[in-house]
Amino acid sequence: MAEKPKLTQVFTHSHYATSFEAESDEEVYDARKEALVKSMLGEIGEDPNREGLRRTPLRVAKAMDFLTSGYSMSAEEIIKKALFEEDVREMVVVRDIEFYSMCEHHMLPFFGHAHVGYLPNGKVVGLSKIARVVDVFARRLQVQERLTSQVADALMEHLGAHGVAVVMEASHTCMMMRGVQKQRSSTVSSAMRGTFETDPRTRSEFMSFIKG
Ligand SMILES: Nc1nc2c(ncn2[C@@H]2O[C@H](COP(=O)(O)OP(=O)(O)OP(=O)(O)O)[C@@H](O)[C@H]2O)c(=O)[nH]1
Ligand SMILES: [Zn+2]
Numbered sequence: 001m002a003e004k005p006k007l008t009q010v011f012t013h014s015h016y017a018t019s020f021e022a023e024s025d026e027e028v029y030d031a032r033k034e035a036l037v038k039s040m041l042g043e044i045g046e047d048p049n050r051e052g053l054r055r056t057p058l059r060v061a062k063a064m065d066f067l068t069s070g071y072s073m074s075a076e077e078i079i080k081k082a083l084f085e086e087d088v089r090e091m092v093v094v095r096d097i098e099f100y101s102m103c104e105h106h107m108l109p110f111f112g113h114a115h116v117g118y119l120p121n122g123k124v125v126g127l128s129k130i131a132r133v134v135d136v137f138a139r140r141l142q143v144q145e146r147l148t149s150q151v152a153d154a155l156m157e158h159l160g161a162h163g164v165a166v167v168m169e170a171s172h173t174c175m176m177m178r179g180v181q182k183q184r185s186s187t188v189s190s191a192m193r194g195t196f197e198t199d200p201r202t203r204s205e206f207m208s209f210i211k212g
Contacts, residue, residue, distance in 0.1 A: 083125050104142060137150040137154070
């Protein structure tokens with residue numbers, strides 16, 4: 001019987017992906033990613049072939065693709081599909097938009113809520129699109145501050161609004177499960193653009209809305 005490749009070979013020899021497909025009649029989603037996960041399981045001292053872990057590489061590959069799917073999405077495309085001419089000039093706020101992202105330092109989740117406001121300038125956007133734009137940037141490897149700015153900048157650019165405000169509150173599992181191990185801390189970040197940046201009254205009106 002042919003010897004199975006060792007896990008160390010899995011990582012260093014590209015032939016593994018082929019043998020993985022050839023030796024198994026199980027579903028293959030992404031042979032290269034699955035080989036990497038299988039190798040990692042071996043490295044942490046697990047038996048990647050035991051029943052409970054046999055499909056784990058495939059599941060992780062699918063999960064990672066979903067959690068980083070924002071790289072292949074365009075905020076502009078999402079917004080322009082639902083931009084309507086409306087003579088509205090008052091502030092619009094969508095608050096408590098839940099999001100899940102992954103910190104780029106540890107690839108561990110951080111998650112929480114985003115609050116987004118804008119001051120329309122002759123156009124309003126479909127409300128769900130604001131939440132979709134949050135996901136576009138959350139489903140990437142991130143730091144919270146950059147995520148917050150990217151959401152604000154994308155909305156500012158594609159809505160043609162007088163101003164955009166984004167506040168995000170999040171818990172970082174890399175600070176909870178490991179490292180400093182603080183369970184109750186949360187991080188608040190904000191990005192103010194246009195009128196929200198220049199006019200303190202506009203900013204405080206937004207802040208009062210998001211406090212509920
Ligand atoms: N500013 C910012 N920092 C973050 C974010 N996510 C994780 N970090 C921090 O990134 C830093 C990385 O610091 P390092 O000293 O290189 O990594 P580390 O040794 O794992 O740090 P500890 O988490 O303190 O154990 C840590 O302080 C994390 O808390 C984020 O979204 N924004
Ligand atoms: Zn982290």
